[in-house]
Amino acid sequence: MKQLVSTYLILVCAGAFLFSLLPLQVYAQHADSISVLPADSSKVYVRTIDDVAHHSIASDDAFSYTEAKDPETLWSRIKRWLFSFLFNAFENDWLRLFFKITFFLIFGLVLLALINQLLGGNIKNAFSNTRASQAVNLGNNSQSIEKLNLDKLLEEALSRNSYSDAVRLLYLKALEELNAHELINWKADKTNHDYIQELRSHPACPLFSRLTNIYEYVEYGDFNVERKNYDSIRKIYEEFRHKTGHV
Template identity: 30%
Template sequence: MTLLKYCFYIILSVQLSAAQHKDAVVKYDDSVLDVKEISENDLETYKTDDDFNYVEAVPEDNFIIRAYNRFIEWLGNIIREFFEAIFGVGESQGILYFIFNVLPYLILAFLIFLLIRFFLKVNSRTLITGQKETAGFQFTEDEQIIKNEDMHALIDNAIAIKNYRLAIRYYYLLSLKYLTEKQVITWQQEKTNEDYITEIKSEAIKSNFKNITRIYDYVWYGEFNIDQLRFESLKIPFESLNNSIKN
């Protein structure tokens, strides 16, 4: 019985080995191929079909698109230069260069101009604080002097004590008084001489007033002492202007 089992196993193993060998044999396809040929006419059908058009459409380059692209490029450069200027990477150019490098100096110059204008509007007594006039003459406010009905007496008294600087000052204030009375200017304590020049409409009066203003600034604010001979020459433009205003 045992012998029969061994024989059965041997026969089964041989059959399985033969079957595996049979499956391992490569089979080649020897059927006839039917080759399809495409003619040029067939291709033309596909060329004219939009579904087979794979060319990327290029947008039209018109004025609006060019302007938009340039604006975006300009804005990008501005932003880049802005951050470069803030964080110290590179140097700012164009409008940012003006803002960061030029504008501060312009603001400073404007502030200096306002400061100078403020001091010019301060009355002359404040500008020469501590000075005393000779022979008992006390320096008074411009408004008080202009409203004094005896302005000529003040001029004569200043000449009598040889205080020619003070006489020139009174001559100038007398001119302001005449111009105010004739409504050529509107006198105010806080106004500057340049303000009065701007108000004068007559070119002849404006030219003469500019001349006496230059003399007044030179003698009074420049604190130049003048003698009698020089005074006699300097007072002529004042008297000429005052006479023309009164007439």
């Protein structure tokens, strides 16, 4: 029994060895068969393209396989010019200085506008030494304008030839009348231009806007008012009252 098993194992190993040699033998035979193939003796004909036909085909758009470029628009030309200008600008010392100054100017104006907004549109008051006359100082009480006897104060200002105070009082009388007839809502924290916005749809708005400008020139601009100036301003005030129907 052991002898049969040994014989069987020997036969299997011998078969496996012979089988492994088979691909090498086949490859060698295949290589031998290739090496003995006869050389190609067929004649080679070289064909050329006619120059006229070549030019005709090359100039035909149907045979053009290059990607067509989009036509350059006006906006793309502007962008290209702008990028080129900015690139060249930063190469120039003077232009760099110009852009730097422009930037700081714009920054300063924006900052000034923000401060003006925080001060309720009265930034010039903060930097002016001019103060309202005590005779027309309303204080912070929202009822002050109603408590003042403006007609009496106006007479006193005219009697002492204080025409600047008289102009201020005319403007306060205009505000008092608008508030009394509910054309504006007077409050101590509002600006004069807030009242213009409230009155913008009323026919008297242009005249009130003129009175506002005059008042601000006198109050904050050191504008010297003489009698003839006051008389002209008084006419504007009377015309304003006529427009509001309070004559």
